[in-house]
Each structure stands twice: as structure tokens, then as C-alpha cells.
Amino acid sequence: MSSEKQFWRLARVREETGLCTRSIYDGMAAGSFPKNFPISKQARAWLSDEVKAWKAARLAAREAA
Template sequence: MAVLEFWGLRRVMETTGVSKSELYRLMRAGQFPQSRPYLHSPKRRFWLSSDIQSWQMMQVNKGDIQELTQPGSDFDGLLNL
């Protein structure tokens, strides 16, 4: 069973390689997991590690699909058979 962790902004930025301003832009656009408030300290926020890891996997999968559909890719050649 995977361990669920609460990650702060710094950890999210280090893990994803995405800057603070880009994270917030992506959240506003609905393209990145939303942060959550702590129950007894609502001004402090965190992300669930599982949400971030799922987002990362989606980025990898999107990249694979985009690479495969570029002109000249092996997949592109298969389409022309």
C-alpha cells in the first residue's frame, strides 16, 4: 500500500520541476491538482502526494502520445501502411 503524504509548496515545486507561478496558473486553469487547507490551520495548504504523482503520470502519458503522433515517428509510419 502506498504511503499518503501531505506535501507543501516547496516539495511540490521540487518534485514536479514547475515554478510557483506556473503551478498557480495551472491550478487556475484546472490543469493541476488543487491544494487543500489543513483543518486547524486553514491558511496553510498542502497537496496530497498521490494527486501530484497522478498528475506526473498524466504528463508522461501525454508526452508519449505527442511523441508518437509527430510526423516521422514510428507510429506515423504505421498509419501510412
């Protein structure tokens, strides 16, 4: 497995998290989901490591409950 950071577009983020687009953007606005960043004039992406960390935190919260 590569340690290189990957850029994930919205479709991949939705697939990885199971969240809908609205939930992703609401989470970003609330500060509870990683923010995206521009990769070109019109395209935006998320860092895979940040989305994976968000997933791990959600699982840890579930285990702690």
C-alpha cells in the first residue's frame, strides 16, 4: 500500500463514507467533516488520509459508546 496521499473526488468520498452529498457539505460547514480543496479551476478534492481519519474517529466513538 502506498504512503502517498491520494486526492479523492466527491463520488469516491460518498462511496467511502456512505454519506450523501448534502451530509458531506453540511459536515464541512459544521467543522465535523474534512474540508475539500481546489485541485483545478473547477475541481475540488479531499485528502484520502483525512477522510480515513474521520472514518476511524466515527468507529472509535461507536466503540466508546
